[in-house]
Amino acid sequence: MIPRYSRPEMADIWSPQTRFQIWFEIEAHACDAMAELGVIPKEAAAAIWQRGAFEVDRIDEIERETKHDVIAFLTNVAEHVGPEARFLHQGMTSSDVLDTCLSVQLTRAADLLLTDLDRLLAALRKRAFEFKDTLCVGRSHGIHAEPTTFGVKLAGHFAAFQRNRERLLSAREEIATCAISGAVGTFANIDPFVENYVAKKLGLSPEPVSTQVIPRDRHATFFAILGVIASSVENLAVEIRHLQRTEVREAEEYFSPGQKGSSAMPHKRNPVLTENLTGLARMVRSAVTPALENVALWHERDISHSSVERMIAPDATITLDFALNRLAGVVEKLLVYPDQMRRNLDQLGGLVNSQRVLLALTQAGVSREEAYRLVQRNAMPVWLEGKDFRAELEADPDVLLTPEQLDACFDDAYHTKHVNTIFERVFGSTAP
Helix, strand or coil, rough: CCCCHHHCCCHCCCCCCHHHHHHHHHCCCCCCCEEEEECCCCCHHHHHHCCCCHHHHHHHHHHHHHHHHHHHHHHHHHHHHCCCHHHCCCCCCHHHHHHHHHHHHHHHHHHHHHHHHHHHHHHHHHHHCCCCCCCCEEEEEEEEEEEEHHHHHHHHHHHHHHHHHHHHHHHHHHHHHEEECCCCCCCCCHHHHHHHHHHHHCCEEEECCCCCCCCHHHHHHHHHHHHHHHHHHHHHHHHHHHHHHCCCCEEEECCCCCCCCCCCCCCCCCHHHHHHHHHHHHHHHHHHHHHHHHCCCCCCCCCCCHHHHHHHHHHHHHHHHHHHHHHHHHHHHEEEEHHHHHHHHCCCHHHHHHHHHHHHHHHCCCHHHHHHHHHHHHHHHHHHCCCCHHHHHHHHHCCCCCCCHHHHHHCCCHHHCHHHHHHHHHHHCCCC
């Protein structure tokens, strides 16, 4: 992944140094387990830990000749360990190392992403309570619908990311498996004790049936959930982008001192961060289809999945890590304009209360069809000519509602009376 969209801690998980270190630990732990079984001398297992080392450049040099990364790694380690290195990798196959390593990397990546989600959830919670009672217009199809509050909007996004956190926890458990089972997964040349031992040391669970690889439905699930999280990122980013449009201007990204919005137009304050997040979400989702296609491998394995995972695993996790932190920063510093929300709410002369009038008429004995006709008849002059909705209703002799009934129809509090219920469902409380 390019440095522009990389954060150091996540990028380090996918560095060659980290990858080979995990490989070494897998091999060394396996030797410890085999020493306990008496398969190899305990002195040899100890020597591997004591003298084991590697150099990334040297591994690359060897691989240019061998055309095999695991063999290149083992050869380099053997250069440091000496004769005891002959006990490395006994009964194991390359995928035992590669797949177990990938499981470790993906679980570490998941842990960072969970921390990212916690930051975003904290920001959404704080801002949702801040604007819990801030009235704004709700929109469907991009058109004014009925009043809601900005806090309710944010609470909805909080709930989505809370679900995403639960999904990611499940995905982490799904991916956290270890395979040390040999050439076709039958343990013919290595005792299952070794797999159990290595799994425990690495914080993984033994894979029940690993053939020569860990089944790729696990990885498909993991990347699919990353795709869902990315879509939730885009959902909130698009909302902010729409609210920042000049004609709306209910909220906008923080614009720092010295920031420039356009090379040509000095007045511009563009939603560049959320537009960027929309693009990054596309890139994370682009990993989902290849991950699904990796599930179908030939017999006990082929390597059609390998090249895919070398790209999508670092790229998807690094990108989502960056995106979640960027979005958290956007929410934390989001500029919100309640006065503009009120102006927009009033923009259509009270039309947002049309359903209230419709229901009041039906309660007064008018058929729903006739009530709809009456309300729409009075709404259209407001829509087309900018008239006042209540004034139109009051002037219509067929709208048999008292002033008190009309007052109730145009009462903002009617639309927000269950906000506390929503907040209790989402946050478990109506207090911050």
